[in-house]
Amino acid sequence: MTDMTQDDFxxxxxxxxxxxxxxxxxxxxxxxxxxxxWMNAESxxxxxxxxxxxxxxxxxxxxxxxxxxxxxxxRLAEIWLDCDGDTVLMKVHQTGPACHTGTPTCFFRTTRxxx
Amino acid sequence: MTDMTQDDFxxxxxxxxxxxxxxxxxxxxxxxxxxxxWMNAESxxxxxxxxxxxxxxxxxxxxxxxxxxxxxxxRLAEIWLDCDGDTVLMKVHQTGPACHTGTPTCFFRTTRxxx
Numbered sequence: 001m002t003d004m005t006q007d008d009f010x011x012x013x014x015x016x017x018x019x020x021x022x023x024x025x026x027x028x029x030x031x032x033x034x035x036x037x038w039m040n041a042e043s044x045x046x047x048x049x050x051x052x053x054x055x056x057x058x059x060x061x062x063x064x065x066x067x068x069x070x071x072x073x074x075r076l077a078e079i080w081l082d083c084d085g086d087t088v089l090m091k092v093h094q095t096g097p098a099c100h101t102g103t104p105t106c107f108f109r110t111t112r113x114x115x
Numbered sequence: 116m117t118d119m120t121q122d123d124f125x126x127x128x129x130x131x132x133x134x135x136x137x138x139x140x141x142x143x144x145x146x147x148x149x150x151x152x153w154m155n156a157e158s159x160x161x162x163x164x165x166x167x168x169x170x171x172x173x174x175x176x177x178x179x180x181x182x183x184x185x186x187x188x189x190r191l192a193e194i195w196l197d198c199d200g201d202t203v204l205m206k207v208h209q210t211g212p213a214c215h216t217g218t219p220t221c222f223f224r225t226t227r228x229x230x
Binding site for chain 2: 001002003004005006008009012022024026031032033035036047048049051076078079080081082083084086087089099100101103106107108109110111112113
């Protein structure tokens, strides 16, 4: 485990050509993966500064402080960066359902597969 | 929970402009998020057909049957698709470390934040 300063953490992020990085939100209590959304540098800085998930909405092209409208905020418990710096993982305390459909997690569709 | 046929599942995936979708691998035993990599339609089909994670390597521009070289394969336990079809989540039985650096998970860098 490598504990970095916030500045070093942000500098280590490899944003894509659109200036975005995928951010996974995982429930800090039960370990469920809740959703994946995107962050630009500004939303990552705000996430760290405010201690809650702030994404970049690609459809609205605007900062998206998760829960500002729905009340379903994500309070940050832990934040992690992967080996090559191109994915962020947050463990969050989720208020209400994570998904805009009203389900606890956005991942509610499945299929069977070869074993 | 919606249980789909494999064909319906694949058809519901919203691949990006490069024909790719992010795929999260989560440890089926302990719930740790292991890594995020990318899949095209062919790698998703192979993942379902073979019951093990097959990604698309963006750096090598080739199918990447995880573990073929390292032995660190990911056997598929469950596969999920999110509400808008643009992220895949796999629960996997991981052999050895998931990360090419030798750590169990690719997410080993962290920082502190406001509370």
